[in-house]
Amino acid sequence: MKRLLIVDDEPIIVDGLCELFAQRLNGEWEIHSAYDGFEALDCMKELFMDIVLADIEMPGMNGLALQAQAQARWPLCRFVFLTGYSDFDYVKTSIRQGAIDYVLKTEGDEAIVQAVDRAIREVDARFSREQLVAGAERKLAExxxxxxxxxxxxxxxxxxxxxxxxxxxxxxxxxxxxxxxxxxxxxxxxxxxxxxxxxxxxxxxxxxxxxxxxxxxxxxxxxxxxxxxxxxxxxxxxxxxxxxxxxxxxxxxxxxxxxxxxxxxxxxxxxxxxxxxxxxxxxxxxxxxxxxxxxxxxxxxxxxxxxxxxxxxxDRRAGETARPSPDGRAALKRLSLLEPYLESGDAVRFFALFDEIAAWHDAPQEGIEATAGALEIYYSLAAVFFSYLNKSGRFAGFAEHYGVGRMFSIQQHPSWADAMAYFREAAGYLFRHPSASEEASVDEVVLTLHGYIERHLHGDLSLHRLAEQVYLTPFYLSRLYKQKTGRSLSEHITDCRLGRAKELLVGSPLKIHEVGERIGFESASYFTRFFRKLTGLSPQQFRDLAQ
Incomplete structure (x- = not known):
């Protein structure tokens, strides 16, 4: 996921722009904020930012100094500067350093949006399909x-x-x-x-x-x-x-x-x-x-x-021109590949290889008086399953729901075909039923996030901050959450903020701007825009209708 960092020493500007771009980019970009150059630089020490939208004149560390240090660390980072009429000397320097645009603060939100959109197009062009394919073709040739x-x-x-x-x-x-x-x-x-x-x-x-x-x-x-x-x-x-x-x-x-x-x-x-x-x-x-x-x-x-x-x-010397009679040795060599397929959940490759191994034996068609090669295959298969069950912590659950008694001895099966069918069914069970511990871990992540969001609706709910709470990378957390819940984190946060806003509007004497502050909006105008977009009513209209 790509990232936009907004930096200004005026919090109301930063918060307003964060809300503006959070709505405009609709969860496709991570939006980060900083209230001076030093805080921005600290943020960029941990995360690569694709675009930085920064005030060019800030106390302590101005935008040019931030740009120089940031691009020394992340050369591909793109800067868009907010500037006043008196900053044009700075603007010339920023462009020489690689800034791709600047906007006069007096031009308003639409000019800022257009400048950031141009920066986004430049970032996207860097990863255009044609460039990626051309680069991939070069790497493939090598x-x-x-x-x-x-x-x-x-x-x-x-x-x-x-x-x-x-x-x-x-x-x-x-x-x-x-x-x-x-x-x-x-x-x-x-x-x-x-x-x-x-x-x-x-x-x-x-x-x-x-x-x-x-x-x-x-x-x-x-x-x-x-x-x-x-x-x-x-x-x-x-x-x-x-x-x-x-x-x-x-x-x-x-x-x-x-x-x-x-x-x-x-x-x-x-x-x-x-x-x-x-x-x-x-x-x-x-x-x-x-x-x-x-x-x-x-x-x-x-x-x-x-x-x-x-x-x-x-091969002519040893009469090798006839097809050799397999003794299970080649099958045993391939058998070691089954466990990685179990671990990665790759059922297609697992069963393709398993079916070949199961067919490559010299056991009789009836009964289980198998040869040494077939016995070795059977107990090697059992070892693969036991190893996987132990390493994954799934032994107890598998034994309880499916049973392992028939895995201990080949004599538990009336025929070789029955023995191989048993292993195939066991593998099918494992692929159909994910590890309970894995499911529990994902559930715990979701519950932790929901609790944190409920307690911090007024604060920083960026993907980066949420990822820190559960010790995952932002991108992986975003994908994991959507896989588990069927919706994005930003959608959940929006619903939580809207729900809390309705509660406060109806059940508290707080003023409109105070309600907005309680759910993370520093600007009353941005709170009103947010509320109207989702309900079709202004906060005051909603409050009046509810009374």
Whole structure:
């Protein structure tokens, strides 16, 4: 939320302008006030102000001194000055310092409003859609390599929630692969670093050089994306380039890929003195198979053949061309992602991943005599739920309303499908029923605010001051309050002030201006304007009709 600070050494001017802009800006801006330059500067030490509307000539610290110190701290802050006829030397200085407008005090409220409106347009222009999009496009171009790596690493690690949007993500990130076509996988490991590769930076540079060699050699026949996944290791996802060579069989493509990586291995040794080992997938796999293939290739890299460096292994050696039979290991790797989804309330991603994990098992279709892999998945799921319930303080409430007995033992379920349905229902319960402690905390915030507002209708009820009472940031408080109550804080304050004004007008002998002061209006004219706008009557007319 953007902020306007009004500064003048005459309180009646400050209070009147605060009320004027509070009504005009309709809660879209925070309105702050200060009665001298020092108070304004103290306020700006804590909060960034988008616009400052200040008297140019004030005792102690005048507007120019305030502008200089404020813009040293917040260069983007915009100043509009109120000035008298004798202040034009000051005006010239203020404009040189970056003030965007000035208004003669004798010109009245409308001229002040127009000057602030111009300042608001300038602030809004700073964040125009075109500028933000252009800036975002520049930042995105800089971040594309990292974002591509994260996206492809998700595919290798098996985050199934990314599958429905893989195509759109690939297009946005300019990934050089088809999201539905089969893909080859290859892994590389640097077996021994050169003597001059002592630091992590040096080694990252050589790993990048290895990627360039593979890009140069293998990229002649295949579209590829590199995915570094450790300091000395890199994966490549590859698809044959269509139309560059006569159509070949899948087996011929696999042999070509093996030969190309062998050439890359030789080049790394010859030109970089960098011995590397490779595991090359000669068979193209579906994207859904990738996580399991990735795990198997990493295991092949660790086992190897013999103890020497510069291995060149393929999936053909171990009969890997057939789809591997899952043993739950890849599912277990992804399972750790479920708890963060529970914590963040991300039900869509939770259930997308859960359903894949629940289906990836080798348990029998009937009964619960599951294999070791299925048992490990079951008790790992139970650990995820217990960990979340304990950390969130929801264990007791969950146990009371839903029960946890069936979570302790897989034997409590007649079948694997029944066990997975139990966990799915448990997750659904947690997503449907927010934490009672969280709800209570929000309720306490709302009650605290309402009590403070009732007791301080005559005082400062700015969003900043209210946020201080509940130890939240103004923006977050504003959003939280509206989510909880369905209305804005300014609407609630307006209703409270109007209600108290009616009570005092009918039930007390206070004069009209005294009633206004009791609910925060220093000026009788602004109180009358406020009351008439909401009721259609002046305060005196309302009092007369009520008697």
């Amino acid at each position: 971040a594309l390599p990292l974002l591509r790596k994260e996206c492809l690493l998700e595919a290798l690690q098996g985050d199934a929630s990314g599958e429905p949007r893989r195509g759109s993500r690939f297009r946005a990130l300019k990934v050089k692969l088809e999201p539905e076509a089969p893909v080859h996988l290859a892994l590389a490991r640097v077996d021994d670093w050169r003597d001059d590769a002592r630091s992590d930076t040096d080694r990252a540079l050589y790993l990048y050089a290895l990627q360039n060699i593979v890009e140069e050699i293998v990229g002649s026949r295949f579209n590829l994306e590199a995915v570094p996944y450790a300091k000395d290791r890199c994966a490549w996802l590859l698809q044959p380039i269509q139309g560059t060579v006569p159509p070949t069989s899948r087996e011929e493509q696999g042999i070509a890929l093996q030969n190309l990586f062998e050439a890359a291995q030789n080049s790394a040794r010859q030109y970089m003195r960098l011995p590397c080992s490779f595991v090359v997938g000669t068979a193209a796999r579906s994207w859904r198979e990738l996580p399991d293939v990735f795990d198997r290739f990493k295991a092949m890299m660790m086992r190897g053949l013999g103890s020497g460096p510069e291995m060149l292994l393929t």
